[in-house]
Amino acid sequence: MVAIETTNLEKVYAIGFWRKKTRTALRPLNLTVEIGEVFGFLGPNGAGKTTTLKLLMGLVFPTAGTARILGMEIDDPVVKAQIGFLPEQPYFYDYLTAKELLEYYAQLSGVPPKERSGRVEKMLGRVGLRDAGRVQLRKFSKGMLQRVGLAQAILHDPKLVFLDEPMSGLDPTGRREVRELIQQLQHEGRTVFFSTHILSDAEALCDRVAVIHQGELRGVGAVADLTSQVHGKVEIIFAGRTVPSGLASFGGQTHVSGDVVSAVLSEEHQDTALEILRRERCRLISLTPVRRSLEEYYVQKLQPTDVGKGVGA
Amino acid sequence: MNSRIAHIAFNTFREAVRDRVLYNLIAFALLLSGAAILVGQISIGIERLVVVNLGLTAVTLFGVVIAIFIGIGLVSKEIEKRTLFTVLSRPVQRWEFVVGKFFGLTGTLVVNTLFMAIGVFLALLYVVHRLEPAAVGILTALYFIVLQFLIVCSLALLFSSFSSPMLAAVFTFALFVIGNLSEDLRGFAAVVKGIGGLIATAVAYLVPNFSALNVISQVAHGEAVAGRLIVYNSLYALLYSAMAVSGAVLIFQRRNLK
Numbered sequence: 001m002v003a004i005e006t007t008n009l010e011k012v013y014a015i016g017f018w019r020k021k022t023r024t025a026l027r028p029l030n031l032t033v034e035i036g037e038v039f040g041f042l043g044p045n046g047a048g049k050t051t052t053l054k055l056l057m058g059l060v061f062p063t064a065g066t067a068r069i070l071g072m073e074i075d076d077p078v079v080k081a082q083i084g085f086l087p088e089q090p091y092f093y094d095y096l097t098a099k100e101l102l103e104y105y106a107q108l109s110g111v112p113p114k115e116r117s118g119r120v121e122k123m124l125g126r127v128g129l130r131d132a133g134r135v136q137l138r139k140f141s142k143g144m145l146q147r148v149g150l151a152q153a154i155l156h157d158p159k160l161v162f163l164d165e166p167m168s169g170l171d172p173t174g175r176r177e178v179r180e181l182i183q184q185l186q187h188e189g190r191t192v193f194f195s196t197h198i199l200s201d202a203e204a205l206c207d208r209v210a211v212i213h214q215g216e217l218r219g220v221g222a223v224a225d226l227t228s229q230v231h232g233k234v235e236i237i238f239a240g241r242t243v244p245s246g247l248a249s250f251g252g253q254t255h256v257s258g259d260v261v262s263a264v265l266s267e268e269h270q271d272t273a274l275e276i277l278r279r280e281r282c283r284l285i286s287l288t289p290v291r292r293s294l295e296e297y298y299v300q301k302l303q304p305t306d307v308g309k310g311v312g313a
Numbered sequence: 314m315n316s317r318i319a320h321i322a323f324n325t326f327r328e329a330v331r332d333r334v335l336y337n338l339i340a341f342a343l344l345l346s347g348a349a350i351l352v353g354q355i356s357i358g359i360e361r362l363v364v365v366n367l368g369l370t371a372v373t374l375f376g377v378v379i380a381i382f383i384g385i386g387l388v389s390k391e392i393e394k395r396t397l398f399t400v401l402s403r404p405v406q407r408w409e410f411v412v413g414k415f416f417g418l419t420g421t422l423v424v425n426t427l428f429m430a431i432g433v434f435l436a437l438l439y440v441v442h443r444l445e446p447a448a449v450g451i452l453t454a455l456y457f458i459v460l461q462f463l464i465v466c467s468l469a470l471l472f473s474s475f476s477s478p479m480l481a482a483v484f485t486f487a488l489f490v491i492g493n494l495s496e497d498l499r500g501f502a503a504v505v506k507g508i509g510g511l512i513a514t515a516v517a518y519l520v521p522n523f524s525a526l527n528v529i530s531q532v533a534h535g536e537a538v539a540g541r542l543i544v545y546n547s548l549y550a551l552l553y554s555a556m557a558v559s560g561a562v563l564i565f566q567r568r569n570l571k
Contacts, residue, residue, distance in 0.1 A: 054570070061567075077404040091396060096327075
């Protein structure tokens, strides 16, 4: 059994007064997320990330295709009891206190009455809002609302958590706390599916990522594989104030910073470069193959294709 | 009632209670009851008639305003503010959400009517120094008013499920006005011949019959309300509002929550 499986999942909106024009929000999407994975759904704003999440949550209906969560149909109430969802820029009933809101959601999620109060207190503590439990949400900052959003998403002990831009609106401390929370969720054996356009978060947290752009899935891969690919280049860092002339002749990128020089060269020049450094009596600090970053992969996947017209959401 | 519907209904009630606009409307209703006392005092010999008429009309109008005002936003506000997303991502069916919201608003209106009714009875007590024999009649009229609210709520919910809140308010209020003229509409339909007559008859029976639910004048004059009318009106209001809520559910079930 897989956590999420979509087969040709597609969403086309009818627009205009007569509803005769169409706008494709999601092109046929085939995606599989394994149980226990932290899966990053990457893409720029309007790429189709939120549409995909709404389709999986049953908030919008697919034009074609199917989606299954934990092996069941997405509209199955049994599935809904096992998933948690944090929408993008969440807004909650602001007339309620954080505690009342979580109690309400616990009721709707079917948390047994005896466990509700304890569970709510625990969640408030987990997201750092223990002291704000009795404060009405209208007095909460954006970051605090995001924390409440995270608390409600994991309140009922879900197996699978969907987070739409979970770092949005958080300060650096808040972002770090959310990163830690996602890691904790993974250690607890939960599957986390989160959308983001902050690549450093994805690189730090995800087992696998998918890149979506203009409603089209552009690529899926394991972060470890994507970032372990080498370019056939090496970075040599050594002590010195100038770049030896022999090294400069290779035409690579060099950079002098104080007493340290770094040079990115083609792998074929590696041995000659080391020989030059030995001859010039330069102390070698490090030599590392240049790896591809997630950012490079992402940017590459966003390159235009011939199917990108009329897409949004 | 299943527990999820009950929780949604209670939360809807809680929202309305914490909404300051609601308190203003109640204050207005109480003020109007105060005005009834004043008018009653200068209406020598017909104080009771004036107080009951004015008081119950105030309860009706303010209740309808509350029903429309809250009813049109019951679902649309949740979509607009996206509060619905975290509710429907739980084991909550869409129909349960709509029905829960409907019951929540109905409960709010019953409680409001209770408070406004207390105002009317206090005004009556102040003017005529006794409640009997009008009390039973007034209670019946209040019950019919609540039945009207039930229908207005369901219509507001129905219209707001496919149109903007502003249009939903206009449609609902228009139906409330037309519904109060439904007896005249039926009379008109009876005298018109041909296709026009058929259309008039269809419209007359399609719009809610608020005329039958308005016994304020009758009660104010001390006339008794037939027990049969209470049964018919109850069944009519329940059936009509159930149909309107079902319509709202059918539309909402298919709606994309963008």
